[in-house]
Amino acid sequence: MTSRRRIECRSGAAASTGLLTDIHTPILSEAFESVYEITGELGRGKFAVVKRCVEKASGKVFAAKFLKKRRRGRDSRAEVVHEMAVLEMTRNNARVVNLHGAYETDHDIVLVLEYAAGGEIFDHCATDELLPEPQITRLIRQTLEGVHYLHQSSLVHLDLKPQNILLTSLSPVGDIKIVDFGLARRLGVVGELREILGTPEYVAPEILNYEPITTATDLWSVGVIAYMLVTGESPFVGDDKQETYLNVSQVNVDYSSESFSRVSELAVDFIRKLLVKAPEDRPSAAECMSHPWLWQQPLSLSCDFSCGLRPVRERSCGTKWAIPPEDTEDKENVLESPHAHAKKFRLEEDGDF
Numbered sequence: 001m002t003s004r005r006r007i008e009c010r011s012g013a014a015a016s017t018g019l020l021t022d023i024h025t026p027i028l029s030e031a032f033e034s035v036y037e038i039t040g041e042l043g044r045g046k047f048a049v050v051k052r053c054v055e056k057a058s059g060k061v062f063a064a065k066f067l068k069k070r071r072r073g074r075d076s077r078a079e080v081v082h083e084m085a086v087l088e089m090t091r092n093n094a095r096v097v098n099l100h101g102a103y104e105t106d107h108d109i110v111l112v113l114e115y116a117a118g119g120e121i122f123d124h125c126a127t128d129e130l131l132p133e134p135q136i137t138r139l140i141r142q143t144l145e146g147v148h149y150l151h152q153s154s155l156v157h158l159d160l161k162p163q164n165i166l167l168t169s170l171s172p173v174g175d176i177k178i179v180d181f182g183l184a185r186r187l188g189v190v191g192e193l194r195e196i197l198g199t200p201e202y203v204a205p206e207i208l209n210y211e212p213i214t215t216a217t218d219l220w221s222v223g224v225i226a227y228m229l230v231t232g233e234s235p236f237v238g239d240d241k242q243e244t245y246l247n248v249s250q251v252n253v254d255y256s257s258e259s260f261s262r263v264s265e266l267a268v269d270f271i272r273k274l275l276v277k278a279p280e281d282r283p284s285a286a287e288c289m290s291h292p293w294l295w296q297q298p299l300s301l302s303c304d305f306s307c308g309l310r311p312v313r314e315r316s317c318g319t320k321w322a323i324p325p326e327d328t329e330d331k332e333n334v335l336e337s338p339h340a341h342a343k344k345f346r347l348e349e350d351g352d353f
Contacts, residue, residue, distance in 0.1 A: 018185030018193050019078060020085035025102050032103040032110050036064065047071050052115065062100055065111040069104075079182065080109045086181040087111075089153055095146030097166070097177045116177045118167025125162050125228040133264060134296075135173055136229045139165075140270075141294045142176045143222060148285035150184075151215040158195075158213070159183040160221035161202040162228060185213065200244050201237045205277050208249055216279035219288065223274025227253075230263045235275070251277050266293035 036053040042063060043050040049066045067080050087099035098114040121139060124131050131139075143165060150157060157164075159180060168174030183197050192212040198204075204220035206212065227235045235253050238244040246252070253275055260268060270293040274282055288294075 018187060018189050019082040020089075020186055021078070021081060023081055023084045024088060025084055025099060027102045027104050027109060029104055032064070032105060035103075036062070036112070038064070047076070053112075061115045061117075063097075063113045063115045065113055066105075066108040067111065068108055070107075077109070080111075083181050083184075084111065086155060086184045087113075089155065090149065090181075093146060093149045095142055095149065095176060095178055097179045113179070114177065116166035116168055116174075116179075118170040118174045120163050121165045121167060121176065121225075121229070122162035124173075125232055125234075127232070130232050131173065131229060133230065133267065136226070136267075137294045137296070139173075139176055139229065140222070140226050141289060143178070143225065144285045144289050144294075146176070146178045147218050147222065148289065150178075151218070151285055154187045155184055156187060156213060156215055156218050157181065157184050157221075158207075158217065159198055159202075160218055160225065161199055162225055165225070187214070200241065200248070201234050203248065204279070205249055205251065206279055208245060211279075214279050215284065216282045219274050219282045219285060220279075222285075222288070223271050223282075226267070226274070227271050230267050230271075231259045233259055251275060264293065264296075266291075266296060269293065 035057070036055055038051050038053045039061075040052040041049065042052055047068045051064045051066065053062050053064045054060070055062060067076075067083075069075065069077055069080070084099065084102060087097070090096040091098060097116065100112040100114065102112065103110040143160075147157070147160070157178065159182070160178070164178065164180045166177045166179055168177065185193055185195070187193060194210055194212055196207060196210060198207055198221075202221045202224045204217045206214075206217060224235055227233070233254075236244055236247040238247055253271075255268060255272070270288070270291050273291070274288070276282055283291075
């Protein structure tokens with residue numbers, strides 16, 4: 001089994017790796033349980049637990065993210081402060097989850113976050129009933145609005161995936177909220193930013209090749225998300241980690257009629273423009289938002305998308321979605337890099353926030 005640790009920055013210094021250090025939200029020492037009542041668990045990982053909670057004074061529901069202050073024997077407060085700082089920078093954007101407050105316990109820092117009752121858009125990828133294409137374009141358009149806002153502030157998310165895009169409601173399908181900014185970085189703090197981090201199925205080729213990270217790195221992930229929403233399949237996942245790396249590096253994408261039998265030509269064009277190896281050839285978030293696929297009317301589609309049902313035989317093998325049984329408790333699981341730098345990846349798991 002591969003070692004389980006979240007990748008550490010090469011330099012070890014926050015300022016030199018795009019981490020933010022200044023926050024304005026006070027971290028309260030008041031007992032969290034005296035203000036909030038915990039009503040359930042939403043997700044669990046090696047270094048974080050997310051719980052549903054209710055503010056006693058108002059009755060409002062929030063998501064409380066418990067982040068360990070020490071990870072593998074070292075102080076991880078800087079990473080928590082960085083995540084808080086990113087959330088503060090994005091506080092005024094409707095497409096990003098809102099930070100409500102923060103508390104400190106003996107072992108954790110607790111981030112009180114806006115609660116998204118609709119769950120992950122991943123649930124709409126790993127189902128036999130796919131969303132109608134007009135619904136998908138609305139979600140992608142909203143995701144791009146959030147990504148564009150981040151990029152205007154020189155922030156890159158670097159872990160965009162269906163598990164990190166939540167919905168405000170399930171039925172009807174609500175608006176999106178981007179979450180989990182633990183891997184986000186601020187560009188322009190130093191020179192070129194190079195790190196090996198992210199989730200293998202969604203990571204861009206330049207990450208694998210240890211090339212400079214840019215805003216285009218996030219747009220690759222948007223392309224992967226769009227592919228998954230329209231087909232119900234993961235474009236790059238392989239039977240093992242090396243095959244996944246190879247698929248990403250060589251941009252091995254299946255645009256066959258079997259996978260795209262019920263997908264519009266404009267959708268394919270949108271995805272093709274993003275899943276290109278050279279970052280400079282990908283459109284920006286702002287340019288993506290002007291793509292005609294995102295603005296077409298339902299009646300203009302070439303086939304009936306009122307129902308998104310797809311027979312199971314046309315879907316990717318269920319084992320490709322599954323999490324290894326021994327890793328179900330660990331959302332900080334990692335995979336070895338195909339290169340000789342002993343770099344590590346984090347493997348996504350259900351409930352990853």
